Amino acid sequence: MEAQKVDLFIMTNSKFFEGHHLQAIRDRLIEIDDSKWSMLQTLQFKDPTTSLIVSLLGGSLGIDRFLIGDTGLGIGKLLTCGGLGIWAIIDWFMIMPATREKNLQKLQMVVM
Template structure:
Protein backbone atom coordinates (compact mmCIF):
# COMPACT_ATOMS: atom_id res chain seq x y z
CA UNK A 1 0.00 0.00 0.00
CA UNK A 2 1.15 3.55 -0.53
CA UNK A 3 2.92 5.26 2.34
CA UNK A 4 0.64 8.30 2.22
CA UNK A 5 -2.50 6.13 2.53
CA UNK A 6 -1.04 4.15 5.41
CA UNK A 7 0.09 7.26 7.27
CA UNK A 8 -3.29 8.90 6.80
CA UNK A 9 -5.03 5.81 8.15
CA UNK A 10 -2.69 5.60 11.15
CA UNK A 11 -3.15 9.28 11.99
CA UNK A 12 -6.93 9.05 11.72
CA UNK A 13 -7.22 5.86 13.81
CA UNK A 14 -4.26 5.95 16.20
CA UNK A 15 -6.52 6.28 19.24
CA UNK A 16 -8.13 2.94 18.37
CA UNK A 17 -4.90 0.98 18.82
CA UNK A 18 -2.32 0.55 21.57
CA UNK A 19 0.61 2.90 20.97
CA UNK A 20 3.17 0.08 21.08
CA UNK A 21 1.30 -1.77 18.31
CA UNK A 22 1.20 1.13 15.83
CA UNK A 23 4.66 0.51 14.26
CA UNK A 24 3.76 -3.15 13.69
CA UNK A 25 0.39 -2.19 12.20
CA UNK A 26 2.11 0.33 9.93
CA UNK A 27 4.55 -2.30 8.65
CA UNK A 28 1.74 -4.76 7.96
CA UNK A 29 -0.29 -2.12 6.12
CA UNK A 30 2.69 -1.12 3.99
CA UNK A 31 3.17 -4.76 3.03
CA UNK A 32 -0.51 -5.21 2.09
CA UNK A 33 -1.68 -4.73 -1.48
CA UNK A 34 -3.83 -1.80 -2.57
CA UNK A 35 -6.92 -3.96 -3.04
CA UNK A 36 -7.33 -4.00 0.76
CA UNK A 37 -7.73 -0.20 0.97
CA UNK A 38 -11.52 -0.13 0.54
CA UNK A 39 -12.02 -2.90 3.08
CA UNK A 40 -9.64 -1.15 5.46
CA UNK A 41 -11.70 2.02 5.31
CA UNK A 42 -14.89 0.15 6.17
CA UNK A 43 -13.62 -1.58 9.32
CA UNK A 44 -15.93 -0.70 12.23
CA UNK A 45 -13.36 0.09 14.92
CA UNK A 46 -14.76 0.25 18.44
CA UNK A 47 -14.24 3.42 20.47
CA UNK A 48 -12.42 2.82 23.75
CA UNK A 49 -14.13 5.79 25.44
CA UNK A 50 -17.54 4.36 24.60
CA UNK A 51 -16.53 0.98 25.98
CA UNK A 52 -15.34 2.62 29.21
CA UNK A 53 -18.63 4.50 29.61
CA UNK A 54 -20.57 1.30 28.96
CA UNK A 55 -18.38 -0.51 31.47
CA UNK A 56 -19.01 2.08 34.17
CA UNK A 57 -22.76 2.33 33.59
CA UNK A 58 -23.74 -1.17 32.44
CA UNK A 59 -20.69 -3.32 33.10
CA UNK A 60 -22.49 -5.46 35.63
CA UNK A 61 -24.74 -6.63 32.76
CA UNK A 62 -21.81 -7.38 30.44
CA UNK A 63 -22.84 -4.75 27.89
CA UNK A 64 -19.23 -3.55 27.59
CA UNK A 65 -18.08 -7.03 26.58
CA UNK A 66 -20.95 -7.43 24.12
CA UNK A 67 -19.95 -4.08 22.58
CA UNK A 68 -16.38 -5.15 21.84
CA UNK A 69 -17.41 -8.59 20.60
CA UNK A 70 -16.62 -10.79 23.60
CA UNK A 71 -20.01 -12.50 23.55
CA UNK A 72 -19.00 -15.37 25.86
CA UNK A 73 -17.60 -13.05 28.51
CA UNK A 74 -20.63 -10.80 28.15
CA UNK A 75 -22.98 -13.70 28.82
CA UNK A 76 -20.89 -14.78 31.81
CA UNK A 77 -20.93 -11.25 33.24
CA UNK A 78 -24.68 -11.05 32.65
CA UNK A 79 -25.37 -14.33 34.43
CA UNK A 80 -23.13 -13.50 37.42
CA UNK A 81 -24.11 -9.80 37.63
CA UNK A 82 -20.62 -8.68 36.70
CA UNK A 83 -18.85 -11.41 38.65
CA UNK A 84 -20.80 -10.35 41.76
CA UNK A 85 -19.62 -6.79 41.18
CA UNK A 86 -15.90 -7.52 41.37
CA UNK A 87 -15.36 -8.24 37.70
CA UNK A 88 -17.39 -5.19 36.72
CA UNK A 89 -15.06 -2.95 38.76
CA UNK A 90 -11.92 -4.65 37.44
CA UNK A 91 -13.16 -4.14 33.88
CA UNK A 92 -13.22 -0.37 34.46
CA UNK A 93 -9.43 -0.57 34.29
CA UNK A 94 -9.09 -3.29 31.64
CA UNK A 95 -11.77 -2.48 29.07
CA UNK A 96 -9.84 0.23 27.21
CA UNK A 97 -6.90 -2.11 26.58
CA UNK A 98 -9.26 -4.93 25.61
CA UNK A 99 -11.03 -2.68 23.12
CA UNK A 100 -7.77 -1.59 21.51
CA UNK A 101 -6.54 -5.19 21.33
CA UNK A 102 -9.79 -6.29 19.67
CA UNK A 103 -9.42 -3.49 17.11
CA UNK A 104 -5.85 -4.57 16.34
CA UNK A 105 -6.81 -8.23 16.01
CA UNK A 106 -9.71 -7.38 13.72
CA UNK A 107 -7.51 -5.18 11.52
CA UNK A 108 -4.74 -7.78 11.28
CA UNK A 109 -7.21 -10.54 10.44
CA UNK A 110 -8.46 -8.43 7.53
CA UNK A 111 -5.02 -7.87 6.01
Template sequence: MTLIEFIYGFQEVYGGVPPQRQPEFLALYTSTAKNPTVAFALSVFLGSFGIDRFYLDQWLLGFLKLITLGGFGIWTVIDWFLIAGVTYEKNLELAQRLASSLSAPRS
Protein backbone atom coordinates in the same frame (compact mmCIF):
# COMPACT_ATOMS: atom_id res chain seq x y z
CA MET B 1 -2.30 -3.86 25.02
CA THR B 2 -1.51 -0.19 25.19
CA LEU B 3 -2.40 2.48 22.66
CA ILE B 4 1.24 2.72 21.56
CA GLU B 5 1.43 -1.05 20.95
CA PHE B 6 -1.81 -0.84 18.98
CA ILE B 7 -0.52 2.02 16.81
CA TYR B 8 2.71 0.19 15.97
CA GLY B 9 0.83 -3.03 15.26
CA PHE B 10 -1.71 -1.24 13.08
CA GLN B 11 1.03 0.50 11.09
CA GLU B 12 2.69 -2.85 10.47
CA VAL B 13 -0.57 -4.44 9.33
CA TYR B 14 -1.51 -1.45 7.16
CA GLY B 15 1.91 -1.47 5.51
CA GLY B 16 1.31 -5.07 4.41
CA VAL B 17 -1.86 -4.18 2.50
CA PRO B 18 -1.29 -3.58 -1.23
CA PRO B 19 -1.42 0.19 -1.94
CA GLN B 20 -4.35 -0.12 -4.35
CA ARG B 21 -6.41 -1.91 -1.66
CA GLN B 22 -5.56 0.44 1.24
CA PRO B 23 -8.64 2.71 0.78
CA GLU B 24 -10.87 -0.38 0.84
CA PHE B 25 -9.05 -1.64 3.94
CA LEU B 26 -9.56 1.66 5.76
CA ALA B 27 -13.24 1.81 4.81
CA LEU B 28 -13.88 -1.72 6.06
CA TYR B 29 -11.82 -1.18 9.20
CA THR B 30 -13.43 2.10 10.24
CA SER B 31 -16.92 0.73 9.68
CA THR B 32 -16.37 -2.33 11.91
CA ALA B 33 -13.74 -1.35 14.51
CA LYS B 34 -14.88 -0.86 18.11
CA ASN B 35 -14.36 2.47 19.87
CA PRO B 36 -12.38 2.16 23.14
CA THR B 37 -14.15 5.22 24.59
CA VAL B 38 -17.55 3.66 23.97
CA ALA B 39 -16.34 0.38 25.48
CA PHE B 40 -15.12 2.23 28.59
CA ALA B 41 -18.37 4.18 28.95
CA LEU B 42 -20.38 0.97 28.62
CA SER B 43 -18.12 -0.66 31.21
CA VAL B 44 -18.60 2.17 33.69
CA PHE B 45 -22.35 2.58 33.31
CA LEU B 46 -23.56 -0.89 32.27
CA GLY B 47 -20.60 -3.15 33.06
CA SER B 48 -22.43 -5.01 35.80
CA PHE B 49 -24.79 -6.31 33.12
CA GLY B 50 -21.97 -7.37 30.78
CA ILE B 51 -22.91 -4.88 28.08
CA ASP B 52 -19.26 -3.91 27.57
CA ARG B 53 -18.34 -7.50 26.75
CA PHE B 54 -21.36 -7.94 24.48
CA TYR B 55 -20.21 -4.79 22.62
CA LEU B 56 -16.82 -6.44 22.03
CA ASP B 57 -18.51 -9.64 20.74
CA GLN B 58 -17.39 -11.60 23.80
CA TRP B 59 -20.77 -13.25 24.33
CA LEU B 60 -19.73 -15.82 26.93
CA LEU B 61 -17.97 -13.27 29.15
CA GLY B 62 -20.91 -10.90 28.75
CA PHE B 63 -23.34 -13.60 29.80
CA LEU B 64 -21.19 -14.57 32.80
CA LYS B 65 -20.98 -10.94 33.90
CA LEU B 66 -24.73 -10.63 33.48
CA ILE B 67 -25.66 -13.63 35.62
CA THR B 68 -23.13 -12.73 38.34
CA LEU B 69 -23.88 -8.99 38.16
CA GLY B 70 -20.33 -8.23 37.15
CA GLY B 71 -18.76 -10.75 39.47
CA PHE B 72 -20.56 -9.05 42.35
CA GLY B 73 -19.06 -5.75 41.25
CA ILE B 74 -15.44 -6.86 41.47
CA TRP B 75 -15.15 -7.95 37.83
CA THR B 76 -16.78 -4.69 36.74
CA VAL B 77 -14.20 -2.55 38.55
CA ILE B 78 -11.33 -4.64 37.17
CA ASP B 79 -12.75 -4.24 33.66
CA TRP B 80 -12.60 -0.45 33.99
CA PHE B 81 -8.83 -0.82 33.79
CA LEU B 82 -8.73 -3.62 31.19
CA ILE B 83 -11.48 -2.80 28.70
CA ALA B 84 -9.52 -0.31 26.56
CA GLY B 85 -6.67 -2.80 26.09
CA VAL B 86 -9.13 -5.55 25.18
CA THR B 87 -10.69 -3.20 22.63
CA TYR B 88 -7.29 -2.43 21.09
CA GLU B 89 -6.55 -6.17 20.85
CA LYS B 90 -9.88 -6.88 19.15
CA ASN B 91 -9.32 -4.01 16.71
CA LEU B 92 -5.82 -5.21 15.84
CA GLU B 93 -7.15 -8.74 15.25
CA LEU B 94 -9.80 -7.23 12.97
CA ALA B 95 -7.14 -5.29 11.05
CA GLN B 96 -5.05 -8.46 10.63
CA ARG B 97 -8.06 -10.42 9.32
CA LEU B 98 -8.98 -7.65 6.88
CA ALA B 99 -5.39 -7.29 5.69
CA SER B 100 -5.02 -11.01 5.07
CA SER B 101 -8.30 -11.16 3.15
CA LEU B 102 -7.41 -8.10 1.05
CA SER B 103 -3.84 -9.27 0.41
CA ALA B 104 -5.04 -12.57 -1.03
CA PRO B 105 -5.21 -12.59 -4.84
CA ARG B 106 -8.65 -11.99 -6.30
CA SER B 107 -10.25 -14.90 -8.06
Protein backbone atom coordinates in the same frame (compact mmCIF):
# COMPACT_ATOMS: atom_id res chain seq x y z
CA MET C 1 0.63 0.35 -0.11
CA GLU C 2 1.84 3.92 -0.39
CA ALA C 3 3.35 5.34 2.79
CA GLN C 4 1.14 8.42 2.47
CA LYS C 5 -2.07 6.37 2.53
CA VAL C 6 -0.84 4.27 5.42
CA ASP C 7 0.09 7.36 7.44
CA LEU C 8 -3.36 8.80 6.77
CA PHE C 9 -4.91 5.57 8.06
CA ILE C 10 -2.66 5.56 11.15
CA MET C 11 -3.42 9.21 11.87
CA THR C 12 -7.19 8.80 11.69
CA ASN C 13 -7.31 5.48 13.54
CA SER C 14 -4.48 5.68 16.08
CA LYS C 15 -6.85 6.03 19.05
CA PHE C 16 -8.34 2.60 18.28
CA PHE C 17 -5.05 0.75 18.83
CA GLU C 18 -2.38 0.35 21.49
CA GLY C 19 0.50 2.79 21.01
CA HIS C 20 3.10 0.04 20.91
CA HIS C 21 1.24 -1.74 18.09
CA LEU C 22 1.16 1.27 15.76
CA GLN C 23 4.63 0.80 14.31
CA ALA C 24 3.97 -2.88 13.54
CA ILE C 25 0.59 -1.99 11.96
CA ARG C 26 2.30 0.67 9.81
CA ASP C 27 4.99 -1.74 8.63
CA ARG C 28 2.41 -4.42 7.81
CA LEU C 29 0.15 -2.00 5.91
CA ILE C 30 3.05 -0.80 3.77
CA GLU C 31 3.78 -4.42 2.85
CA ILE C 32 0.25 -5.35 1.75
CA ASP C 33 -1.37 -4.95 -1.63
CA ASP C 34 -3.11 -1.72 -2.69
CA SER C 35 -6.35 -3.61 -3.42
CA LYS C 36 -7.02 -3.98 0.32
CA TRP C 37 -7.27 -0.21 0.82
CA SER C 38 -11.00 -0.05 0.12
CA MET C 39 -11.63 -2.91 2.55
CA LEU C 40 -9.52 -1.17 5.17
CA GLN C 41 -11.56 1.99 4.83
CA THR C 42 -14.85 0.19 5.37
CA LEU C 43 -13.66 -1.34 8.67
CA GLN C 44 -15.56 -0.05 11.68
CA PHE C 45 -13.54 0.03 14.89
CA LYS C 46 -14.94 0.26 18.40
CA ASP C 47 -14.06 3.39 20.33
CA PRO C 48 -12.31 2.53 23.63
CA THR C 49 -13.80 5.62 25.30
CA THR C 50 -17.34 4.56 24.39
CA SER C 51 -16.74 1.10 25.82
CA LEU C 52 -15.41 2.69 29.02
CA ILE C 53 -18.60 4.75 29.38
CA VAL C 54 -20.72 1.66 28.74
CA SER C 55 -18.60 -0.27 31.24
CA LEU C 56 -19.12 2.38 33.93
CA LEU C 57 -22.88 2.43 33.36
CA GLY C 58 -23.79 -1.13 32.42
CA GLY C 59 -20.67 -3.08 33.34
CA SER C 60 -22.38 -5.17 36.01
CA LEU C 61 -24.83 -6.42 33.37
CA GLY C 62 -21.97 -7.34 31.03
CA ILE C 63 -23.11 -4.89 28.33
CA ASP C 64 -19.53 -3.64 27.82
CA ARG C 65 -18.33 -7.15 26.95
CA PHE C 66 -21.27 -7.70 24.58
CA LEU C 67 -20.41 -4.37 22.91
CA ILE C 68 -16.84 -5.33 22.05
CA GLY C 69 -17.90 -8.78 20.85
CA ASP C 70 -16.92 -10.93 23.85
CA THR C 71 -20.37 -12.52 24.02
CA GLY C 72 -19.27 -15.43 26.22
CA LEU C 73 -17.66 -13.19 28.83
CA GLY C 74 -20.71 -10.89 28.64
CA ILE C 75 -23.00 -13.78 29.55
CA GLY C 76 -20.60 -14.71 32.35
CA LYS C 77 -20.83 -11.20 33.76
CA LEU C 78 -24.59 -11.01 33.31
CA LEU C 79 -25.24 -14.30 35.11
CA THR C 80 -23.06 -13.43 38.09
CA CYS C 81 -24.14 -9.79 38.71
CA GLY C 82 -20.85 -8.58 37.19
CA GLY C 83 -18.75 -11.35 38.74
CA LEU C 84 -20.07 -10.54 42.25
CA GLY C 85 -19.30 -6.88 41.50
CA ILE C 86 -15.55 -7.50 41.44
CA TRP C 87 -15.18 -8.32 37.74
CA ALA C 88 -17.28 -5.25 36.89
CA ILE C 89 -14.79 -3.02 38.76
CA ILE C 90 -11.78 -4.79 37.20
CA ASP C 91 -13.33 -4.27 33.76
CA TRP C 92 -13.49 -0.49 34.29
CA PHE C 93 -9.73 -0.67 33.87
CA MET C 94 -9.51 -3.64 31.50
CA ILE C 95 -12.15 -2.68 28.96
CA MET C 96 -10.12 -0.04 27.08
CA PRO C 97 -7.12 -2.33 26.40
CA ALA C 98 -9.56 -5.16 25.59
CA THR C 99 -11.34 -2.94 23.03
CA ARG C 100 -8.01 -2.00 21.40
CA GLU C 101 -7.08 -5.68 21.30
CA LYS C 102 -10.38 -6.51 19.57
CA ASN C 103 -9.76 -3.72 17.04
CA LEU C 104 -6.33 -5.17 16.29
CA GLN C 105 -7.87 -8.61 15.75
CA LYS C 106 -10.39 -7.07 13.36
CA LEU C 107 -7.63 -5.34 11.41
CA GLN C 108 -5.59 -8.54 11.29
CA MET C 109 -8.55 -10.37 9.72
CA VAL C 110 -8.35 -8.03 6.73
CA VAL C 111 -4.60 -7.56 6.55
CA MET C 112 -3.51 -11.20 6.99
